[in-house]
Amino acid sequence: MTSVSSSETSxxxxxxxxxxxxxxxxxxxSLALHTLRAEARRTGTDLLVDHRAFPLExxxxxxxxxxxxxxxxxxxxAARPELGWRLWSAPESTYPSTMxxxxxxxxxxxxxxxxxxxAADELDAALRHAFYADSRCVAVHAEILAVAEGCAHxxxxxxxxxxxxxxxxxxxxAQWRTAQTPGVQGSPHFFAPDGWSAHNPGVRFRWTADPAAGGLPQIQGWEPGWAETLLTRLRG
Incomplete structure (x- = not known):
């Protein structure tokens, strides 16, 4: 699940x-990936991410x-203002109905x-930023290509x-079918080559009630050092 051959990278x-x-x-x-990428940049770690789809829809x-x-x-x-995220500010009619x-x-x-x-990781990061920070409809072909224009690779x-x-x-x-097996617990789930894995690392939260009944997510704990620990382990 975690191996990558030389033919899979350019x-x-x-x-x-x-x-x-x-x-x-x-x-x-999106939070977990931002945390990981930021820590990789801070430590100068040459990290590649092999993205697999866990399509919630x-x-x-x-x-x-x-x-x-x-x-x-x-x-x-509110907890991580450096992300630059905001509520959807474009017309409601342009909100993406599919990812x-x-x-x-x-x-x-x-x-x-x-x-x-x-390139795939750059595009993933850019699409997430376009959606959460810039209210861009990343379900549209032309918008996806416009976002890709800003990706150097x-x-x-x-x-x-x-x-x-x-x-x-x-x-x-195909990845959706694989994700239905017990080994993949949800979005996100990280797997390292040495066997380490974690579902939604760095944060614990609960819903105060059913979201359909007006419940809200409640943060129960932050563990911001998980990415540093993981990258140190991988470099070691």
Whole structure:
């Protein structure tokens, strides 16, 4: 689950490769990935992330309700203002009803012709920022490509051609089937090459009541050092 061959990347890599199962529309996954990337930059760790899709809308047979994403976004943004997240500020009619095109684009970007794992991780990070901070509809093909323009390792023309061929869709559905097994607990779930794994590392929370009945997420504990501990372990 965590191995990556040289053919799966378009560049040599010196550091660890983590496999991460997540949904771009999951605020907790976006928080964990931001924490990990920030720590990798701080410590100069050459980290590659192999993204696997945990498509919540396929599991739940419906789009992730905006009220749930909004509630989680507010709680996280208040605790971590450096993220720059805010509630959706664009017209309600432009709110994305699906994250599948964005998830597919990240998978398509893994192709060495598009950029490889580094490009896929850059695109994943950019799409998350576009959604949570800039209120951009990352369900739209043109918007995905516009976001990709800001990713240094993504060949945008190659990505556009790959998406036109349907690249990434089969991978997302195959990963969804794998994610239904007991080994993957949810979004996010991290797996390291040495066997370490963690579901939603760094935070413990509960809902005060059923979200459908007006419940709110309540943070019960933060463990901000998890990323430093993990990267130290991987470098060691």
């Amino acid at each position: 560049e040599p890599y010196r550091g660890p490769v983590l496999t991460v199962w997540s949904d771009i529309g999951c605020p907790w996954a 396929l599991f739940n047979r419906q789009p992730t309700p905006k009220r749930i994403v909004d509630a989680e976004t507010v709680v996280i943004a 599948l095109p964005a998830l597919e684009a990240v998978q398509a970007a893994k192709d060495p012709a598009v950029g490889g794992l580094r 993504v060949d945008v023309a190659a990505l556009a051609a790959a998406l036109a061929r349907g690249s990434g869709r089969a991978e997302v559905y």
